[in-house]
Amino acid sequence: MLAGIEKPSVTFPAFFRVREVSGSFVVTNAQGDWVVLTAPEFKAFGEGTVERGTDLWDRLKVANLIRSEFDVPAAVARLKKRMKFLENGPNLHMLIVTLRCNETCVYCHASRADMEAVQTDMSAEVAEKSIELALGSPSPFITIEFQGGEPLVNFKVVKHAIEYGQRRALEVGKSIEFTMVSNLALMDEEKLSFLLDHKVQICTSIDGPEHLHDKQRKLIASSAFKAAVHWINRINQAYIERGLDPSLYHVEALLTTTREALSRGREIVDTYKSLGCRALHLRPIDPFGFVEKTASRVEYPREEYLKFYRDTTDYIIELNKKGEQILERYAAIFLTKILNGEDPNFLDIRSPSGAGISAIAYNYDGLVFAGDEARMMHETGDDTFLLGRVGELTYDAMMKHPTIRSLVLASNVNGRPDCVNCAYNPYCGVDGVHTYKTQGSISGRMRESTVSAVHKGIMDYLFEKIRENDPGTMEVFRRWTINRARDHFVQVPG
Amino acid sequence: MSTLMFEGFPKDLVVGDLADGSVTLTVDAAVYPLEAVYGAAYIFIDRCFVLLDRPKAGSVSVTLTDKKGAADAGALRQMAGEFANELLTQAWRQKIVEENRVLLETVTMQALAGATATPAEPSLDDLANFDFTEEAFDDPLGIAMSWEEKYKKKTPAEVAGEAPAEGAPEGKP
Structure with missing residues (x-):
């Protein structure tokens, strides 16, 4: 039996789950309290031989793991804090303003169309109807995210949607924020002025150093990397000119980790650092879009990814200890849950996941989907997660759609084999659209899920670091859990 | 018909047919509920033609036939x-x-009440009012009892007071 336990006590421990991590035992409860125990400590816990007044007793009591000392109000308060994201409904609304894109990426998840495919442009009318549907959400705070394709290709409609959204949010009394995910190659000073004047947060993609980025993201007769870097620097300068704190207001970038990136972790970090980025999300590649066709070139076993993750995050931690300020996003998400007992509301690592109840995608043609991955499925011929069409679909009907209800139920970790017994249950979540795409069902088989393997591997790494308890590393981890709101981008009514 | 067995699977439960590009699994209905068989079979319908049958009482067979008809032995084993x-x-x-x-x-x-701004009943707030001091569940097998409580030596009075145990039939009628 685990840790040599001979006579398990059924009266001493409160409900717990356990996972052995490199010889230690991570013990958690349903609310997300945790302790990391040595083998002798876990044996004493399991057999109920822990002496009152000892350090171990105190640690177990603080973590609400002793049945006789179980603090019900504390457990309820902690559970409510962790599940706060359930209160408000969808606040992330993604407008796919066009499928046209000026770049060709080997892993394109967005199912881009050629620049001549003007029929994939969203009209102003569809944009307005999409925003009306979004404003139906009870959430007092709405984020409109412009995606593509490349949203700058259909900038006329982006502008219209921003002006319309600002006015309508004001009228209905909601706060609104606009973000745009762009490769920046089609940016110009006029567009930038408009975006800055209207407080639009700009995010881009950087796949690593120039040679890697340009190999994976083709821009005809030019360097996609050089174009992105030019505008990152220009936008960051513009923020400073407008009196914004550059430590908080700067362009962040998204990484897609391809096979070729796995051997270039440090180069990738150094590239992000040189661009002034303060966050790097070491995201593995998704199975959506063009990856279906290019998987043999860009995919990789997840054990190789986890080695890359460990090595690269070790390097990021070392940089932080030397005074750099750059975080790894996966670690920050999990650490916020583990160390702070809060959910940062990252929609793909939540239980239930955010598909539908927190994020909605509006396609260029007015079709509405339970999140962007669901919309990507449509582009490859699968309408399982189609909710309806703007102008016909009411907000209430959308939220009561059986597809959303099914996704909420299926993505709850307490209904999933493996997850239900996993020590990382309180911190984890796997999106049902992803499991549908990769395994054929919205509940999925977690033991065979690459996402589950990645989440477990990352949390193993984090708990190893927590067990080591190096003061420098723990201070870095603590900083990574601090969420500094970018209030400048939030447009408040009145 | 070219019958095929697969390494790692009992030969009487999993049989392949290379000519048809199909594999048939026989499932014990006492081990797997029929709903589970339906659920598992359904996720194959995008790739396979799926046929369920009841070859004998207490068994369900599932035949998965590759839609393209081109599955080799490795692919059939993977499907199974x-x-x-x-x-x-x-x-x-x-x-x-x-x-x-x-x-x-x-x-x-x-989640759905939050998304539609209608009050949920019950809500997580109700957990605060839940009385955890009561017995949470019936425990006829004494699973929640300590070993000492469960197997302590009985006094003669306790032995005399016990009702005779009834035999339970194996399986279902």
Whole structure:
């Protein structure tokens, strides 16, 4: 039996789950309290031989793991804090303003169309109807995210949607924020002025150093990397000119980790650092879009990814200890849950996941989907997660759609084999659209899920670091859990 | 017909047919609920033609035929293995969902109520009022008892007061 336990006590421990991590035992409860125990400590816990007044007793009591000392109000308060994201409904609304894109990426998840495919442009009318549907959400705070394709290709409609959204949010009394995910190659000073004047947060993609980025993201007769870097620097300068704190207001970038990136972790970090980025999300590649066709070139076993993750995050931690300020996003998400007992509301690592109840995608043609991955499925011929069409679909009907209800139920970790017994249950979540795409069902088989393997591997790494308890590393981890709101981008009514 | 056995699978439970590009699994209905068989079979319909049958009482057979008709032995073994894993997942999931029904329904209702701005009933707030001091469940097998409580030496009076045990038949009628 685990840790040599001979006579398990059924009266001493409160409900717990356990996972052995490199010889230690991570013990958690349903609310997300945790302790990391040595083998002798876990044996004493399991057999109920822990002496009152000892350090171990105190640690177990603080973590609400002793049945006789179980603090019900504390457990309820902690559970409510962790599940706060359930209160408000969808606040992330993604407008796919066009499928046209000026770049060709080997892993394109967005199912881009050629620049001549003007029929994939969203009209102003569809944009307005999409925003009306979004404003139906009870959430007092709405984020409109412009995606593509490349949203700058259909900038006329982006502008219209921003002006319309600002006015309508004001009228209905909601706060609104606009973000745009762009490769920046089609940016110009006029567009930038408009975006800055209207407080639009700009995010881009950087796949690593120039040679890697340009190999994976083709821009005809030019360097996609050089174009992105030019505008990152220009936008960051513009923020400073407008009196914004550059430590908080700067362009962040998204990484897609391809096979070729796995051997270039440090180069990738150094590239992000040189661009002034303060966050790097070491995201593995998704199975959506063009990856279906290019998987043999860009995919990789997840054990190789986890080695890359460990090595690269070790390097990021070392940089932080030397005074750099750059975080790894996966670690920050999990650490916020583990160390702070809060959910940062990252929609793909939540239980239930955010598909539908927190994020909605509006396609260029007015079709509405339970999140962007669901919309990507449509582009490859699968309408399982189609909710309806703007102008016909009411907000209430959308939220009561059986597809959303099914996704909420299926993505709850307490209904999933493996997850239900996993020590990382309180911190984890796997999106049902992803499991549908990769395994054929919205509940999925977690033991065979690459996402589950990645989440477990990352949390193993984090708990190893927590067990080591190096003061420098723990201070870095603590900083990574601090969420500094970018209030400048939030447009408040009145 | 060219019958095929697969390494790692009992030959009387999993049989392939290379000519048809199909594999047939025979499932014990006492081990796997029919709902789990349906659930596991359904996820194959995008790739396979799926036929369920009842070759004999207490058994369900599932035949998965590759739609393209081009599956080799390795692909058929992969299909059989994937089906077996999915079947276990579906069966266990069904059990878990039954056991965690209250929790799952509460979270789902809270999520949907939050999204539609209608009050959820019950809500997570109700957990605060839940009386955890009461016995949470019946425990006829004494699972929650300590070893000492369960197997302590009985006094003659306790032995005399026990009702005779009834034999339970094996399996279902």
